[in-house]
Amino acid sequence: MKYEAVIGLEVHVQLDTESKMFTRVGTGFGKPPNTLTDAVVLGLPGALPVMNREAIEKSIKVGLLLGCKIAKVCKWDRKNYFYPDMPKNYQISQFDQPICEGGEVEIEMPGESPAVMGLHRIVQLTRIHLEEDVGKLTHYESDSLVDYNRAGSPLLEIVSEPDLFSPDEVFAYLTSLRNSLVSAGISSCDMEKGQLRCDANISIRPEGTKTLGTKVELKNLNTISGVRNGVEYEIRRQTKVLNEGGEIFQETRRWNPEQKYTTSMRSKEMAHDYRYFPDPDLMPVEIADDWVAKIRTQLPEKPFDKQRRYQAEMNLPYSSTSALCGDRLLCEFFETSAALTKVPAKVANWVVNDLLRELGQMNSKEDERSDSSLERCKVTPSMLAELVNLIEEAVISNNVAKEIFPEMFSSGKTAKELIAEKGLEMKSDGDEIEDHCAQAIASDPDAAEKFRGGKEGAINALKGAVMKATRGQANPKVVDETLRRLLAQ
Numbered sequence: 001m002k003y004e005a006v007i008g009l010e011v012h013v014q015l016d017t018e019s020k021m022f023t024r025v026g027t028g029f030g031k032p033p034n035t036l037t038d039a040v041v042l043g044l045p046g047a048l049p050v051m052n053r054e055a056i057e058k059s060i061k062v063g064l065l066l067g068c069k070i071a072k073v074c075k076w077d078r079k080n081y082f083y084p085d086m087p088k089n090y091q092i093s094q095f096d097q098p099i100c101e102g103g104e105v106e107i108e109m110p111g112e113s114p115a116v117m118g119l120h121r122i123v124q125l126t127r128i129h130l131e132e133d134v135g136k137l138t139h140y141e142s143d144s145l146v147d148y149n150r151a152g153s154p155l156l157e158i159v160s161e162p163d164l165f166s167p168d169e170v171f172a173y174l175t176s177l178r179n180s181l182v183s184a185g186i187s188s189c190d191m192e193k194g195q196l197r198c199d200a201n202i203s204i205r206p207e208g209t210k211t212l213g214t215k216v217e218l219k220n221l222n223t224i225s226g227v228r229n230g231v232e233y234e235i236r237r238q239t240k241v242l243n244e245g246g247e248i249f250q251e252t253r254r255w256n257p258e259q260k261y262t263t264s265m266r267s268k269e270m271a272h273d274y275r276y277f278p279d280p281d282l283m284p285v286e287i288a289d290d291w292v293a294k295i296r297t298q299l300p301e302k303p304f305d306k307q308r309r310y311q312a313e314m315n316l317p318y319s320s321t322s323a324l325c326g327d328r329l330l331c332e333f334f335e336t337s338a339a340l341t342k343v344p345a346k347v348a349n350w351v352v353n354d355l356l357r358e359l360g361q362m363n364s365k366e367d368e369r370s371d372s373s374l375e376r377c378k379v380t381p382s383m384l385a386e387l388v389n390l391i392e393e394a395v396i397s398n399n400v401a402k403e404i405f406p407e408m409f410s411s412g413k414t415a416k417e418l419i420a421e422k423g424l425e426m427k428s429d430g431d432e433i434e435d436h437c438a439q440a441i442a443s444d445p446d447a448a449e450k451f452r453g454g455k456e457g458a459i460n461a462l463k464g465a466v467m468k469a470t471r472g473q474a475n476p477k478v479v480d481e482t483l484r485r486l487l488a489q
Contacts (some may be wrong), residue, residue, distance in 0.1 A: 022049030043088030055154035063100030098129035230255035340385035378412035
């Protein structure tokens with residue numbers, strides 16, 4: 001029997017705020033273990049929580065960005081369970097009155113090639129609620145360690161409808177959602193740092209039926225590609241079980257990224273197992289219309305909307321827009337630079353090819369993320385614009401520009417400074433170029449005869465010889481005109 005998968009995702013996003021959700025203790029990654037704690041984080045007797053306004057505002061911003069209905073009133077609930085990473089033995093969350101309901105995420109499926117846009121569709125959301133994060137457990141062979149630095153950090157849980165049907169759609173959904181959140185300044189969404197985590201709910205059903213199968217929750221998915229791989233394996237496992245006459249049990253399973261298989265963790269809890277009840281220490285939050293309206297004015301352009309604008313207004317190819325629009329800082333760099341030229345498409349080409357190549361090499365040496373390295377990049381938008389303008393003005397050739405760009409990147413010197421230092425300004429002197437052209441024709445009579453015989457492409461060999469002789473400094477237009485004149489004699 002053929003089966004189809006039905007998948008829903010619970011995405012947990014750690015908000016970029018200066019302090020934790022219910023206390024003034026700071027947030028951060030990589031601090032010494034258990035240094036970002038206080039009485040509230042540790043759940044000591046008498047400690048009382050106080051809400052973080054910034055976290056609530058960012059949650060509203062996410063809801064507006066994703067087209068959710070913003071609640072007039074949301075309240076806090078205690079989610080009760082025992083686990084060592086949660087010192088209070090309950091988590092402050094939102095049960096029946098979340099801050100956002102509904103919403104949608106636009107996704108793009110892979111196209112026929114990297115240069116071709118794929119099909120777009122909408123994935124529906126169920127809700128978004130705000131809660132506090134838990135600590136981090138590190139397991140060893142005979143014991144486990146807990147770090148409460150993460151505990152209490154504002155955590156947004158974005159719950160999709162069971163509206164995904166393949167591992168590729170899961171990958172597209174997470175990529176799109178992450179790009180939107182990063183672009184809006186909500187979170188860095190670095191999965192390696194735990195800033196974005198994902199649980200996948202997977203079931204299968206016979207093709208053509210509407211009834212959902214038994215749901216299995218998959219955890220320990222710590223990369224976007226890992227989510228896709230884990231979902232793909234679980235679909236295969238469930239299909240095999242049913243085809244062999246077995247039964248799928250509702251449970252939570254762990255993905256092993258090294259061995260690439262899932263193992264059972266525990267039976268899946270239901271909502272009533274957590275004994276939700278309103279938190280007596282926290283008042284409900286009333287969200288006024290003017291508060292929402294103010295936040296709405298701060299919404300950034302969505303990545304896919306930006307991509308469509310770049311294509312329509314700047315005539316950028318899809319390959320460039322797809323590389324640009326997933327990175328807010330890169331888009332800002334591009335737009336600033338493009339505004340200083342008349343050829344935004346050429347600026348985009350330099351950004352997505354040459355600049356990203358140099359950034360990638362710097363990242364590999366320093367083991368840094370591309371966004372942080374861009375902030376430290378010595379090539380500024382105005383420097384790149386100057387380089388492109390010099391090419392357009394025929395001051396230097398494109399080959400010379402390619403030659404000096406790595407040095408611009410490493411030294412911080414402008415194109416004009418390097419051109420002056422190295423004597424690389426394009427030569428348009430007619431007599432000098434004519435001498436080089438005559439020498440090229442004399443050195444390659446076969447190419448000359450082929451061109452005279454009607455083979456247009458034969459002139460390229462002669463152009464190459466002239467450019468080599470002049471170290472790429474001869475004006476290509478003048479070279480072409482001169483060669484054609486001499487060959488016509």
